[in-house]
Amino acid sequence: MKKALRYLLSGFAVVVLLIGAGALFIQLRGIPTYDKPVLQQSVEIHPQRIARGKKLATMLCAGCHMNAETKRLTGKHMSDAPPVFGEIHAPNITQDKTYGIGEWTDGEIIYLLRTGIKRDGSYAPPYMAKLPHMSDEDIASIVAFLRSDDEMVRASEIPSVPSQPSFMTKFLSTIEFKPLPFPTTAINIPDSTDLVAYGRYLTVNLDCWTCHSGDFTKLDVMVPENSYHFLAGGNKMLDLKGKELLTMNLTPDKETGIGNWTEEQFIKAVKYGMKDGEPALRYPMMPYPQLTDYEAKAIFAYLQTVPPVNNPVKRSSM
Ligand code: HEC
Ligand code: HEC
Structure with a gap:
């Protein structure tokens, strides 16, 4: 009887230890990293695309990336993000080569918007938007806008504040939230008459x-x-x-x-x-x-x- 209890207790200790080790691993490793994007795609920029992209980005990106002081997409603290995610800051996505996304290729931006995988292979947790259903043309328009000479995206030397994702975000990004599949077929906008x-x-x-x-x-x-x-x-x-x-x-x-x-x-x-x-x-x-x-x-x-x-x-x- 005593022996059985001892086995039970040591078994319990092993489980606690494994959970502790797993938690420590997740805490130290942080958000998982995947293969770096290799998408070769370049977007042709023309006024029609820039206009459409500006409209989409104003509705879909500005809420997080627009800074009220700079009036550009230089990023901001997301004060209304549920605290369980951690301290979240949307980064600078203006054209600055050091502080913004001036060095990203069109393919890297498209890949992030589709899958959630960033240029360095790390995964952007759910507090960054993903667009798995958007048409290829609308995605191209957003990229064209980010590349345009619009005031909202003009290079700004404003460093992004790194987010401090919580343990919960790291944990869920390890077991639950996965990058989305990159579309394997073309996605078109439905005919607007329908x-x-x-x-x-x-x-x-x-x-x-x-x-x-x-x-x-x-x-x-x-x-x-x-x-x-x-x-x-x-x-x-x-x-x-x-x-x-x-x-x-x-x-x-x-x-x-x-x-x-x-x-x-x-x-x-x-x-x-x-x-x-x-x-x-x-x-x-x-x-x-x-x-x-x-x-x-x-x-x-x-x-x-x-x-x-x-x-x-x-x-x-x-
Ligand atoms: C960021 C979250 C969010 C998004 C995105 C959003 N909504 Fe809402 N919406 C809300 C909330 C919260 C309310 C309720 C506000 C309140 O209590 O008055 C609301 C209210 C509404 C109402 C008023 C309903 C009523 O009964 O008073 C309509 C209509 C509506 N939304 C339509 C839309 C449409 C269409 C879209 C997309 C184009 C959209 N919403 C996108 C959060 C959102
Ligand atoms: C709900 C808030 C939110 C929305 C909406 C949003 N983003 Fe983000 N974005 C973030 C956050 C937060 C990060 C940082 C993610 C991280 O830490 O991994 C980010 C990261 C990025 C990055 C990577 C920048 C870098 O230096 O790593 C790009 C590019 C980007 N967003 C573009 C966009 C575009 C384009 C849109 C609109 C289609 C958009 N985002 C919509 C919050 C948002």
Whole structure:
């Protein structure tokens, strides 16, 4: 009996030791590293691409990389990132060769945006956007914009503040979050005359669905529709004061979603943050004035086609 207990205890000690060693390994090694990208691709820069890229980057990148003081993409502290991720700073992605991404090739930028693997092979955790569903042309437009002489991306000698990812981020990046596969076939933008298909493209690529589905930890990045409570809201966010608020249900459910909204109400809310003369959106949802009415209309048309989910989301108090 005593012997059995002793075996049990030493077995337990071994398990504790192994877990400790694993944790120490993860803590010291940090975020995993993969093969360095070898994508040879160069993007032709022309005014149409720069304009499209600026519009996309304003909606998709500026929220994190834009610095209010420099008015350029010189990076900033992401004060609203959930503290469990650690201390996160978005880096300088202007054209500066030392402090920005002036030395990155077009292929390296594209590879990062698709997979999450950076130039040196290290993995950018989920707090950096990834664009697995965006069309090749739209990705090329973002790269063209980053290379353009637009004021937002002009070389700025401002050092990035390194992020301090938490143990949790390192742990999850080791076992759970993996780089996304690089697309093996061409991705095209759906014909904009197909309102619903175009609306899905925008809903997916402007990331409406990640915030507006039920839970960040239950997203299916490769097949958005398989996410828990797809577009049905209830996902927890932080406002600028660190107070929790929930995302709204955007499915066409009449009682708990936006099934009773008119197209006009929707377009005004999404573009200007106003509904019936009242403020309709709150941080971290930023209005999208960059969208054309047609694009907002397409998103609305698509949202009306997703399966309605009866999910009452209590609007957080102001
Ligand atoms: C939610 C915030 C967020 C968004 C949105 C975002 N980024 Fe980032 N980005 C980050 C953070 C944080 C890092 C640093 C990641 C790390 O530490 O590995 C980063 C890293 C990068 C890097 C690597 C820079 C370097 O020096 O290592 C590039 C390039 C980049 N982002 C470009 C973009 C582009 C282009 C977009 C828009 C399509 C974008 N990012 C959207 C937060 C964001
Ligand atoms: C960063 C997360 C985030 C993103 C991205 C986002 N939203 Fe939101 N959205 C929210 C939050 C949070 C609210 C609720 C704000 C509140 O409590 O008033 C909201 C509210 C809304 C509302 C108002 C709903 C209501 O019932 O009042 C609409 C409509 C909406 N979002 C549409 C969109 C669309 C369309 C997109 C993509 C183009 C989008 N959102 C992208 C977080 C987000």
